Amino acid sequence: MDLITRITQQFDESIAAKQAATEELAGPISEAIELMVNALTNGGKVLACGNGGSAGDCQHFAAELVGRFERERPGLAAIALTTDSSALTAIGNDYSFNEIFSKQVAAIGQPGDVLLAISTSGNSKNVQMAIEAAHARDMNVVALTGKGGGQMTQQLKEGDVHVCVPHNRTARIQEIHLLSIHCICDGIDLSLLGEEENES
Numbered sequence: 001m002d003l004i005t006r007i008t009q010q011f012d013e014s015i016a017a018k019q020a021a022t023e024e025l026a027g028p029i030s031e032a033i034e035l036m037v038n039a040l041t042n043g044g045k046v047l048a049c050g051n052g053g054s055a056g057d058c059q060h061f062a063a064e065l066v067g068r069f070e071r072e073r074p075g076l077a078a079i080a081l082t083t084d085s086s087a088l089t090a091i092g093n094d095y096s097f098n099e100i101f102s103k104q105v106a107a108i109g110q111p112g113d114v115l116l117a118i119s120t121s122g123n124s125k126n127v128q129m130a131i132e133a134a135h136a137r138d139m140n141v142v143a144l145t146g147k148g149g150g151q152m153t154q155q156l157k158e159g160d161v162h163v164c165v166p167h168n169r170t171a172r173i174q175e176i177h178l179l180s181i182h183c184i185c186d187g188i189d190l191s192l193l194g195e196e197e198n199e200s
């Protein structure tokens, strides 16, 4: 297969995956928005964790809350737990890699905060342990998963939100995680700022 055909196929697969996911994910994404707006407007914050490409999504999300998404507003309280190399290496070295997020959640998380837990498989142990730590701190969880949700599905409790992308390919799941994150940012701004002037 030539490269252009291969690239075209991946674009087509991504478009199809997004169209297939729209109806199923719109509801959970709106619930995630409500959960985060409630936390952010009551003195709470959002902590985000994930591995690899999902770590990038955590940092992308936190930057759009602390900084801005598309509209001017004061910064919002969000922290990606994937960036502090001293904390990550100390915890990984002194305890275990499985605890690199959960120990941060236990130290920083407060009742009413929200944990954004991102895992395309739903089976990354360090994300699962972060969910346990969040529940122990009376935090709610927004899980972004795929591939049926993995073991994280069984961890979620009443009040948590599960955005599970109906796909089995990590790259396609991540592409829809990023769209979901942007929908969450848009919904938070809509809730805090109202409709934009030029919007009907």
Ligand SMILES: O=C(CO)[C@@H](O)[C@H](O)[C@H](O)[C@H](O)COP(=O)(O)O
Residues within 6 Å of the ligand: 051, 052, 053, 054, 118, 119, 120, 121, 122, 123, 124, 127, 170, 171, 174
């Ligand atoms: O971005 C990619 C693949 O597209 C990889 O870096 C991927 O994030 C890593 O393999 C992660 O370790 C996968 O973990 P998870 O999504 O299953 O929790």
Ligand SMILES: [Zn+2]
Residues within 6 Å of the ligand: 053, 171, 174
């Ligand atoms: Zn990736």
